[in-house]
Amino acid sequence: MTKLAIENVSRTFAGTHGGQPVKALQPANLSVNANDFITILGPSGCGKSTLLRIVAGLDRPSTGRVLLDGREVRRPGPARGMVFQSYTLFPWLTVADNIAFGLREKGMPEKERREIVASYVDLVGLKGFENHWPKQLSGGMQQRTAIARALANDPEILLLDEPFGALDNQTRGLMQELLLGIWEKRKKTVLFVTHDIEEAIFMASRVIVMSARPGRIKSDVAVDLPHPRLYTIKTSPEFSALKARLTEEIRVEAMRAVEAH
Amino acid sequence: MMRPLEPVSPLLRVVLGIGFFVLFVAFWAWMTLGGYVNRVFLADPFSMLRDGWRLLVEDNFALDILITVWRVVGGFVLASVVAVPIGIMMGAWKPVEALLEPFVSFARYLPASAFIPLLILWAGVGEVEKLLVIFVGSVFQLILIIAVSIGNTRRDLVEAAYTLGSSSGGIVRRVIVPANAPAIAETLRLVLGWAWTYVIVAELIGASSGIGYMIINSQSRLATGQIIFGIIVIGLIGLISDTAFKALNRWLFPWSLA
Numbered sequence: 001m002t003k004l005a006i007e008n009v010s011r012t013f014a015g016t017h018g019g020q021p022v023k024a025l026q027p028a029n030l031s032v033n034a035n036d037f038i039t040i041l042g043p044s045g046c047g048k049s050t051l052l053r054i055v056a057g058l059d060r061p062s063t064g065r066v067l068l069d070g071r072e073v074r075r076p077g078p079a080r081g082m083v084f085q086s087y088t089l090f091p092w093l094t095v096a097d098n099i100a101f102g103l104r105e106k107g108m109p110e111k112e113r114r115e116i117v118a119s120y121v122d123l124v125g126l127k128g129f130e131n132h133w134p135k136q137l138s139g140g141m142q143q144r145t146a147i148a149r150a151l152a153n154d155p156e157i158l159l160l161d162e163p164f165g166a167l168d169n170q171t172r173g174l175m176q177e178l179l180l181g182i183w184e185k186r187k188k189t190v191l192f193v194t195h196d197i198e199e200a201i202f203m204a205s206r207v208i209v210m211s212a213r214p215g216r217i218k219s220d221v222a223v224d225l226p227h228p229r230l231y232t233i234k235t236s237p238e239f240s241a242l243k244a245r246l247t248e249e250i251r252v253e254a255m256r257a258v259e260a261h
Numbered sequence: 262m263m264r265p266l267e268p269v270s271p272l273l274r275v276v277l278g279i280g281f282f283v284l285f286v287a288f289w290a291w292m293t294l295g296g297y298v299n300r301v302f303l304a305d306p307f308s309m310l311r312d313g314w315r316l317l318v319e320d321n322f323a324l325d326i327l328i329t330v331w332r333v334v335g336g337f338v339l340a341s342v343v344a345v346p347i348g349i350m351m352g353a354w355k356p357v358e359a360l361l362e363p364f365v366s367f368a369r370y371l372p373a374s375a376f377i378p379l380l381i382l383w384a385g386v387g388e389v390e391k392l393l394v395i396f397v398g399s400v401f402q403l404i405l406i407i408a409v410s411i412g413n414t415r416r417d418l419v420e421a422a423y424t425l426g427s428s429s430g431g432i433v434r435r436v437i438v439p440a441n442a443p444a445i446a447e448t449l450r451l452v453l454g455w456a457w458t459y460v461i462v463a464e465l466i467g468a469s470s471g472i473g474y475m476i477i478n479s480q481s482r483l484a485t486g487q488i489i490f491g492i493i494v495i496g497l498i499g500l501i502s503d504t505a506f507k508a509l510n511r512w513l514f515p516w517s518l519a
Binding site for chain 1: 417418420421422423424425426427428431435436439440442514515516517
């Protein structure tokens with residue numbers, strides 16, 4: 001059962017100041033099953049974020065289309081929740097009000113909202129911080145709130161654009177476990193963009209590798225590691241074999257990207 | 262030792278701030294009491310205080326102060342009520358900006374003081390004319406500055422709201438406006454300071470009350486002590502209202518300073 005279908009989606013940006021148009025993404029095809037955790041792995045500038053933004057509806061494809069549950073995506077909406085790399089919590093709202101934002105836009109009554117918010121505050125481990133302003137939180141806590149905010153809206157699919165990219169290594173590892181734990185508990189279709197190979201394997205049921213600019217989907221690697229996954233799996237032979245293989249593929253692309261500049 | 266951008270302790274900050282006032286008054290006293298400038302043109306600090314006291318006790322100057330404050334507040338509130346919604350609309354909706362921005366940019370350069378003769382013709386020399394001078398002087402500045410800050414709203418916050426299901430109206434009401442509320446309040450504080458300039462100019466011409474009227478009246482009598490007292494009163498009121506405005510903003514928007 002296909003949840004999300006990406007059909008021949010490409011994106012060309014108009015040249016600035018009369019320059020050549022920039023091809024960011026070559027026609028891509030991808031079909032995502034319900035409750036799959038897909039990571040999209042590629043070097044910077046491979047168009048992976050562009051692809052994710054098109055799925056979100058924040059950008060329009062130059063060709064092709066995106067279908068979610070058979071309906072074409074034309075604009076952003078609550079069915080596709082998104083977590084950004086930059087910190088995008090609303091600074092004038094407390095943690096609790098940030099998580100409740102989407103529910104409020106839906107017109108849900110306050111009492112119901114409060115229950116849902118409490119459960120997601122609990123899920124991401126932010127009990128006691130409900131009334132803090134975003135500025136008072138660490139980067140990791142802000143991204144946990146952002147994940148709770150996206151999930152509280154109960155989207156059909158969760159999109160994450162390098163959500164842990166700005167975090168330090170230790171925090172990033174903990175965040176990966178947290179997000180994976182949530183996914184194992186409450187199944188959800190997830191599209192997760194990253195340039196970190198280890199992260200891509202650890203989180204995924206499928207890794208989509210993208211090539212350097214102009215971006216295109218290069219390979220599609222199934223990850224059959226068992227669940228629940230703990231951080232210790234990162235040192236297992238199966239994990240290492242996958243990592244070696246993907247490292248090789250990404251290395252070629254990264255070198256091509258460097259040469260192209 | 263001073264290092265670039267190094268903060269100063271709160272006590273030292275207060276001492277230095279007051280210290281310069283003291284230095285300034287001391288210099289003034291030295292120039293006037295020492296006989297370096299002609300007393301006819303510049304009163305010394307003590308006769309200034311004496312003149313000021315007489316103004317308050319004998320000439321009912323407190324009423325003039327009240328009238329001027331009322332004019333500033335009235336004209337400024339009028340300008341804000343018009344400018345804030347227009348500025349928000351201009352910043353948020355680009356066709357509105359395309360329609361109004363060229364005109365507002367043009368009108369902003371029209372000097373409010375040059376409108377005074379015209380406004381007197383239209384509205385007489387009463388309160389309406391005084392309010393209109395302040396209104397004309399502030400409204401276009403306010404619109405433009407507010408529109409610019411609205412236009413600079415963080416795009417990633419807007420995008421995040423879209424992915425959470427906000428409609429266009431929801432984006433304006435629940436993202437763009439709250440995100441810029443502190444900047445708008447700060448703009449109001451800034452332009453309120455300019456409104457004080459306009460009110461005095463308005464009171465110099467065709468007025469029969471107010472601080473500006475007292476000042477122009479004192480000029481014909483060479484009462485420089487009164488003039489300086491009037492100017493200092495304006496400065497003090499400005500300082501007080503500015504401090505109050507800042508405290509209000511801190512209280513209204515704790516999240517922007519947290």
